[in-house]
Amino acid sequence: MLLQVVPSPSSAAPLPLKRGVGLHEWLNWSPLKKDGSYRWPPYRSVGEWLSGGRPLADWPKGDPFQKIRLLGFDFVRLTVDPGPLLDSNGPRRQQALKLLSDAVERLTRAGLKVVFNLHGVSQVPAYDMTILYGGANSQGVFRYRAMVKDVAAMLVKHGADKVAFEPYNEPAYYPCDANGTDDWQRIMAATVADIRSINRALTIVVTGACGGSITGLTNLDPKFDDENVYYSFHMYEPHSFTHQKADWENGFFSGFPWPAKTGTPANVIEGLRAHMLAEGLSPLQQEANITRLKPEIDDYFKEDWSAATMQARIEEAVTWADRHGIAPHRLFMGEFGVMRMSTDGRSGAYDADRLSYLQTLRSIAEKQGIPWSVWEYSNPYGMSVIEPKGPAVPDQRMLEALGLSAPQ
Known part of the structure; x- marks a missing residue:
């Protein structure tokens, strides 16, 4: 069936977004069979997701998605493993798309808008994101783009007033300077054209290269721009603060202060000891x-990260947008977060520092009118709105740092 191309009206604007949360554990780890291939039909049920990291009885009764809305979030950034879609064609792909369509429908029925993000993972090597890294003219990119058009056709059925489409996550095209190629520019421009061949009203979330960073965004030439496009960046800077985690045996990496001037290298070392x-x-x-x-401790304090340095970093994205005639409210801070201190002190930031960082960054974005999505709703790994252990209740102090509050 041919899909009608809907003209973009002169008053067009992207899907209105304000405060969102990443929903990553549900559809981003499609179950595998013993031979390492995808279980079919793919993706996890809601029950499988909720019981994946804790007993199902730990969750309160009722619709889990309505509870997200009641926390004050107006949208979710729904991350979806594209692997099962790449591993299928024809009726089999349509079966997978139907499951994803049902998931979108369930979220929108709960009053949430959806940023549908194809978010590759490495659990099936044939379909991890290396499929994209052979250059703009590679067969892997052509295959991925064809799949993107099928997803766009599915999403438009839900209405441009309910869903947006983010076809890539943190593309690893490096380096982030003049020595890089124009491959990512070409891939992103071609993908926008692909989606626009399906529908002109669907909001597209565009990302730059270099891991989806501000640097990657400001290297992009948005000559493909239209009124229904957001421009995404992820903000995990400084990474030495947001991702304090030791990946070596008996490792400890924790306790960096925020802002840096509130502590000293000696304080950090004393806490670690x-x-x-x-x-x-x-x-x-x-x-x-x-x-x-x-060396990392010393570098952190030399860089002297603070609200002012974060403000300056966000201003780089705002300045880039202004140069191209793009309003700040069409920027999108698609991920930000801080690992919380683990119970054994091996990783993460102290609560006061974590919460101060979140409040600072959220406030800077909101003052510019930039919508945001915090990472993420529920996981056991340190960045979670829902407490990682015990009853599945919200981290109240985190909600306050985000300008939200749980219903009493």
Whole structure:
């Protein structure tokens, strides 16, 4: 069936978004069979998602998506593994698309708008995001773009007043300077044209290269712009603060202050020693951790991150948008977050620092009229609106830092 191309009216504007949350654990890890291939039909049910990290009984009764809306979020950034779609064609792909369409319908019925994000993962190597990295003219990119058109055709049936489409997540085209190629520019421009061949009213969320960072966005030439486009960036800067996690044996990486001037290298090292001592690490193991982290600790304080440096970083995106005639409210801070301190002190930020960072960054974005989506709703790994253990209740102090509050 041919889809009608809907003209974009002169008063067109992107789907209105304000405050959102990433919904990542539901549809982004499609279950696998023993041989490593996708279970079919693909994707997890709501029950499988809710019981994946805790007993189902820990969740309160009622519609989980209405509860997201009641927290004050007006949209979810729904991340979806494109692997099952790439692994199928014809009726089989339509079956997968029907499951995804039903998921979108369930969210919109709960009063939530949906930013539908194709968000590749590495669990099936044949369909991880390396499929995109052979250049703009590669067969992998052509195959992915064809799949994107099928997804767009599914989404338009839900209405441009309810859904937006983000076809890529954190593309790994590097370097982020003049030494890079124009491949990502070409891929993004061609993908916008693909979606517009399906529908002109559907909001598209465009991302730059370099991991979807502000640097990647400001390297993009938005010559394909129209009124129904958002421009995304992810803000995990400084990464040494937002992602405090040791990936080595007996590693400890935690306790960096926010802003940097509220602490000292000596304070960080003192806190690390206290955590390591409590966990029974020997003096030799403690020294090995301190020696390994010392350069990163020193660099963090030299960079002196603060509200002012974050403001300046966001202004880079605003200045880029202004140069191209794009209003700040068409920028989109699609991810931001901070790992919370683990119970053993091995990773994460202290609550006061984590919450101060979140409030600062959220406030800077809102003052510019930039909609945002915090990472993420529920997971056990440190960035979570829902408490990671025990009853599935919201982190009340995090909600307050986000300008939200849970219903009493």
